[in-house]
Amino acid sequence: MAQEVRTTFGELRQFAAWVEPDARIAAQYGFQDRTIPDSAQAIVGSDLAVSMTNGRGPIVNDARADWALFCQERFGLRSSRWPSFRRHPLSDSFLWRSVGSGKRVLSDAEAEAYDRDGYVIVEDVLSKAFLEEVVADLDRFEAERVTAANAAGGKNNITQAGKVSFNVQLARHSAPLRKLIALPLLQHMMYDLIGPNVRLYWDQSVYKSPNSCLAFPWHQDTGYTYVDQPGKIVTAWFALTDADEDSGCMWVLPGSHRVGPLVHEKGEFGNRVFAEDPSGMIPLPMRAGSIMVFAGLLPHMTGGNFQNWTRKALVVEYAPDGMNRIAIDPWGDKVISPANNPHTQFNVLRDGRPVVSR
Ligand SMILES: O=C(O)CCC(=O)C(=O)O
Incomplete structure (x- = not known):
């Protein structure tokens, strides 16, 4: 190059x-x-x-x-600032669109930061009591998940007993989680970043076991399933415990969301967008109860947890109502399916108004 x-x-x-x-x-x-x-x-x-x-x-x-x-x-220019990118084959004309200014809850500086860097962090959003309520409810599912992983020889999909566990689509089973997903602050932020009609797209808890050096590899949240509005997926990552460089905090490559969907390699521990750590990566340590709101296109990873306590986090992805997933079948044809399961992808905002969670 x-x-x-x-x-x-x-x-x-x-x-x-x-x-x-x-x-x-x-x-x-x-x-x-x-x-x-x-x-x-x-x-x-x-x-x-x-x-x-x-x-x-x-x-x-x-x-x-x-x-x-x-x-x-x-x-064929090799830039010294960025890793080399491999555009997703279905994404030939992606253009990052600015979120603009004059928002409901995002300040102009936050909207500008989201455009430029791909994320904003809001500290101390959850009260201690509400955080405890959510965590206690999520903990109920954790033991089952670990038992299932053990029964499957210690590994169940990307969950690995004793290292990391992913518990997916819990909102349908957990009232505190539904309340958290539809917090007014988040509803208004999603109005600002997505628009007037918003659904929950995906939710999962991620528990990193004590003394586990396992990193979760560099990926875009859009890198698991291709969608027709990738620039509109927004992830809220909740630190349910403190998370810093020794306990598995987020790392991001600020600004890299602007390239659009990238090719991911399937790996044993998760899909991977970069083979090596990119030179511009930065850690984002956060206190328990804080959230990082980021573009589903922003490459990110989390490091190992070298502490003697479990690092707990929650991933909530929001998407515009009407968004479709796109897969390619073995004959090379597109299979298009709407992301609108009423139980797991319920409406959060309709015509700009909060939809009351059940
Ligand atoms: O919380 C973590 O350790 C990983 C979260 C994440 O990046 C994801 O689940 O997509």
């Missing part, structure tokens, strides 16, 4: 989110009507900056992941 490419401004303008250099720059380079012509020659470096071939410094400094993907696919 190339470290630097020479091309034209016409080619660079094919990038759907291209930001034109300031007209004063065009004027400095002597272009008559303060516009750089399509035929002008450009150099894109491995840092993704664009310079004129006869130029001094860079005239465009765009470090966004979707720009890196464009340069990678179009010119």
Whole structure:
């Protein structure tokens, strides 16, 4: 892969989110009507900056992941800022759409952070009493899950007895969980990020056993099942206990959600989007009762739990009403199914109004 490419401004303008250099720059380079012509020659470096071939410094400094993907696919450029991305074959024209400003509960700064980084963290959302109520209810299912995993030789799907356990779609069985999923703050946040008609898409608890070095691999939440509105899936990750670097906190690659759905390799411990830890990854330690709200497209992982207590978390994914899952059958045809199971994917918002949970 190339470290630097020479091309034209016409080619660079094919990038759907291209930001034109300031007209004063065009004027400095002597272009008559303060516009750089399509035929002008450009150099894109491995840092993704664009310079004129006869130029001094860079005239465009765009470090966004979707720009890196464009340069990678179009010119074979190897960026020094991002890992190389493999676009999902069903996602040929994905474009990240800004969530905008003037929201119900998200401040403009939070909406901007969501667009730029792919996540926001809201600290101390759950009261201690409500947190205890939710955890006590989720704990009821944990013992059954571990027993089932033991009966299956210690491993049941991606649950591994003594290391990590995933307990899925519990909302239909748990009133405290349904209450948590439909907390007013979350309903309004989902209005801001998804729109007026929202469903629960998926929920699961994730318990990391004490002294378990098992990491949950880099993935996008959209990397398990392809959907027709991937940019609209929003995950709320609840820290049910404290979670930091020694106890299995979240790690993210900020900004990488903008590239859209990526190819995942199926692995024994979960689907994997990057073979190696990307250099721009950051940890997101959180206190119990806090939530991280992130784009279902944001690559993330969690590390091992080296403490002597169980790290507990809850994953709740929301999606627009009307979203479809898309699978490819053995004959290469698309199989489209709506994500609208009334028991496990119930409505959270209808026409912008909260749907009262049962
Ligand atoms: O909580 C964890 O350790 C992993 C959560 C996660 O990324 C997921 O379940 O998709």
